[in-house]
Amino acid sequence: KAGVTQTPRYLIKTRGQQVTLSCSPISGHRSVSWYQQTPGQGLQFLFEYFSETQRNKGNFPGRFSGRQFSNSRSEMNVSTLELGDSALYLCASSLSGAPKSGEKLFFGSGTQLSVL
Amino acid sequence: TQLLEQSPQFLSIQEGENLTVYCNSSSVFSSLQWYRQEPGEGPVLLVTVVTGGEVKKLKRLTFQFGDARKDSSLHITAAQPGDTGLYLCAGVWQGAQKLVFGQGTRLTINP
Numbered sequence: 544k545a546g547v548t549q550t551p552r553y554l555i556k557t558r559g560q561q562v563t564l565s566c567s568p569i570s571g572h573r574s575v576s577w578y579q580q581t582p583g584q585g586l587q588f589l590f591e592y593f594s595e596t597q598r599n600k601g602n603f604p605g606r607f608s609g610r611q612f613s614n615s616r617s618e619m620n621v622s623t624l625e626l627g628d629s630a631l632y633l634c635a636s637s638l639s640g641a642p643k644s645g646e647k648l649f650f651g652s653g654t655q656l657s658v659l
Numbered sequence: 660t661q662l663l664e665q666s667p668q669f670l671s672i673q674e675g676e677n678l679t680v681y682c683n684s685s686s687v688f689s690s691l692q693w694y695r696q697e698p699g700e701g702p703v704l705l706v707t708v709v710t711g712g713e714v715k716k717l718k719r720l721t722f723q724f725g726d727a728r729k730d731s732s733l734h735i736t737a738a739q740p741g742d743t744g745l746y747l748c749a750g751v752w753q754g755a756q757k758l759v760f761g762q763g764t765r766l767t768i769n770p
Contacts, residue, residue, distance in 0.1 A: 547701070576758075578760075585747075585760055585761065585762040585763055586702075586747065586749075586760035586763075587760075588757050588758065588759065588760075591757065598756075599756050599757045601757070633701050633702075635701070645690035645691075645692060645707035645708075645709050645751075647704050647707070648692075648702075648704065648758065649704075650701025650702050650703070651701050652699065652700050652701050653700075653701055
């Protein structure tokens with residue numbers, strides 16, 4: 544069974560540009576969550592999608608958006624990039640997105656975004 | 660804002676030593692997970708604890724969930740260089756729907 548696949552692996556952008564990151568979950572998983580990881584803030588929850596609907600959202604500005612397609616693949620978009628957006632963006636998939644019950648999250652290797 | 664605090668933030672010890680990492684909150688968790696992350700990779704789930712007082716063992720790793728479900732610990736016996744990595748605890752508080760991560764403990768085991 545293939546794991547969670549994130550593309551691209553590395554990305555370099557300049558301030559003001561926009562970027563789209565892609566995540567393919569494990570086959571059969573319907574929930575996809577996105578996290579931002581920085582040395583100073585750790586892993587911060589961005590949003591979670593289930594069956595093409597955003598179900599939960601973290602405390603990030605509206606420049607961060609996402610969507611999920613009918614095949615559960617998800618994309619995350621960041622517009623008007625700022626230097627502080629430089630981070631490792633991680634995607635995680637699970638069967639139903641039920642963290643309360645301790646459902647296992649499977650993470651991809653992430654996209655390392657550098658904003659210059 | 661509910662916070663999940665991990666300590667210590669950094670730990671560097673010699674191979675063969677024992678260590679304990681802590682994860683604390685002022686609120687009650689519905690469930691708590693421990694992950695390990697290696698450089699260039701995403702976190703990998705080690706264990707999930709749900710019941711207060713629960714103890715789980717994974718080879719040389721022992722995970723404990725506090726009786727009041729507000730804290731957890733990870734104990735490693737006879738640490739090996741392969742244990743090096745970033746250890747993250749993540750919890751879901753009662754009434755919440757999302758998983759919140761601690762800052763992590765960066766562990767280095769020196770040969």
